[in-house]
Amino acid sequence: MHWNSLADFLAMGSHGLYVWGSVAVMALLMLAEPTLLLQGRKRLIARLKRQYRAERSEARLKSQTNTGGSRD
Amino acid sequence: MSHRVINWFRYASPQTFYPLAGKLIPWFWALAAIFGVAGLTIGFLVAPTDAQQGEGYRIIFLHVPASWMSMFIYLVMAFWAAMGLAFNTRLSGMMASALAPTGALFAFLSLWTGALWGKPMWGTWWVWDARLTSELILLFLYIGFIALQAAIDDPRRADKAGAILALVGVVNIPIIYFSVKWWNTLHQGASVSLTKAPSMAALMLWGMLLCALACWMYSIAIALMRVRTIMLERERHTDWVRALLAEKE
Numbered sequence: 181m182h183w184n185s186l187a188d189f190l191a192m193g194s195h196g197l198y199v200w201g202s203v204a205v206m207a208l209l210m211l212a213e214p215t216l217l218l219q220g221r222k223r224l225i226a227r228l229k230r231q232y233r234a235e236r237s238e239a240r241l242k243s244q245t246n247t248g249g250s251r252d
Numbered sequence: 253m254s255h256r257v258i259n260w261f262r263y264a265s266p267q268t269f270y271p272l273a274g275k276l277i278p279w280f281w282a283l284a285a286i287f288g289v290a291g292l293t294i295g296f297l298v299a300p301t302d303a304q305q306g307e308g309y310r311i312i313f314l315h316v317p318a319s320w321m322s323m324f325i326y327l328v329m330a331f332w333a334a335m336g337l338a339f340n341t342r343l344s345g346m347m348a349s350a351l352a353p354t355g356a357l358f359a360f361l362s363l364w365t366g367a368l369w370g371k372p373m374w375g376t377w378w379v380w381d382a383r384l385t386s387e388l389i390l391l392f393l394y395i396g397f398i399a400l401q402a403a404i405d406d407p408r409r410a411d412k413a414g415a416i417l418a419l420v421g422v423v424n425i426p427i428i429y430f431s432v433k434w435w436n437t438l439h440q441g442a443s444v445s446l447t448k449a450p451s452m453a454a455l456m457l458w459g460m461l462l463c464a465l466a467c468w469m470y471s472i473a474i475a476l477m478r479v480r481t482i483m484l485e486r487e488r489h490t491d492w493v494r495a496l497l498a499e500k501e
Contacts, residue, residue, distance in 0.1 A: 182298055193301070195308030198372050202311045202365040206318065209357055213474060221481045228488050229497055 264343050266483045267492045273476040280476065284469035291462030299455045311369040312456070316443065317464040318361040321471055322390060323425050325355035329397075330422045333415035345411030346486065348418060349401060350479035354471050356394035362387055374438050382431035383439040386424055393421040407486050 183189040192199040295313035302309035329351040336344030366384065367377040378384065397414050404410035432441050443452050443460070452460075487493045 182300065189296075192310065193307035195306060195372050198308055198368040199310050202314050202368045205364055206314050206361050209361060210470060213354065213357060214477065217474065217477050217481065221477075221484075224481060224485055225497060228484065228493070231488075232494060232497065 264341055266343055266346070266487055267490075269343060270480055270483050270492075270496075273480050277473050277476050280469045280473035284466050284473060286466075287462050287469060288466035291459050291464075291466055294455060295459035295463060299459050300453060302456075305373055308369065308372045309456075311365050312443070313459050313463045315362060315365040315369055316460055317467040318358045318365060319387070320464055321467045322355055322358035322362050322387070323428055325351050325358060325471060326390060326393070326418075326425055327422070329355060330418045333411075333418040336411050337415045337419075342486075345407070345415070346479050346482045347475070348411070348414060350475045350482055351471075352394055352397050352401075352414075353478070354474050356391060356398065358467070358471075359387065359391035359394055363391065370438075379438050381437040381439065382435040383428065383437050386428040386431055389424055390421075390428060393417070393424060397421075 190196055190200075291313065296310060299310070301307055329348050332344045332347040332351070335341065336348065363384070366387075370379075371377050397417050400417055401410040401414045404413055431437060432439050484493055484497075
């Protein structure tokens with residue numbers, strides 16, 4: 181262990197602002213990227229499911245109204 | 253399985269690559285976490301103070317991996333773009349699109365951590381020298397690639413246009429890499445090079461390499477996650493995506 185105290189560690193020899201400023205932004209962005217990806221994926225899956233359901237019910241409606249006509 | 257030989261080309265189709273990628277993602281996240289914890293522990297808790305730069309040098313454990321990834325991801329992106337142009341495979345364009353945002357992220361982080369390192373060491377956040385300017389151009393290339401693809405509705409045409417931009421931009425990568433040799437710059441020379449022994453203490457080197465490995469694993473995990481979402485979006489009219497989402501109801 182290189183440090184004598186927590187205060188020492190946080191101060192980073194008077195460069196604390198620069199070191200922790202780098203760490204904070206890198207950590208923030210590298211957590212934000214997967215979080216946003218997962219959210220976007222959930223939204224897409226919900227949208228596609230809605231779309232498929234709508235297409236299915238549309239197809240059903242069509243086949244009901246077409247009952248007298250030819251079935252292919 | 254009756255077939256002894258694995259047919260690798262099978263994985264070039266989105267339908268077979270999608271579940272494979274899904275299985276690999278947790279493993280890459282686990283490796284990213286292990287390498288990240290190890291690298292940051294060595295870098296921030298164990299490695300000694302730098303003789304010239306004091307404790308501020310510890311930004312190196314973030315800055316160098318981010319910079320390496322920003323350049324390497326670009327090369328991989330350009331590789332997939334070229335494959336897409338040459339063989340017209342669906343997966344290639346999707347891979348290139350999946351890599352661009354993560355490359356842009358690392359290019360930004362390289363500039364950000366570089367600015368926070370430059371201020372205490374050089375006395376300035378930014379200089380228009382070769383290394384910094386070419387890295388900024390790299391960030392713009394990523395943003396340009398993403399914007400160009402977003403502006404074209406037809407994904408296959410978007411892939412082609414993006415691929416040409418990506419391939420033209422490749423010339424920037426050696427410029428970034430060799431800029432500290434070719435021009436007089438404020439930026440220090442390479443800490444690690446392929447031709448000579450690294451000019452840093454072993455512990456510092458190990459911390460940096462482990463952090464770089466963590467960023468590699470992170471990038472692979474993220475790219476696989478993003479490419480899976482792109483696959484669902486682009487292949488939404490196919491039977492396999494319909495069947496897959498029907499299973500999940």
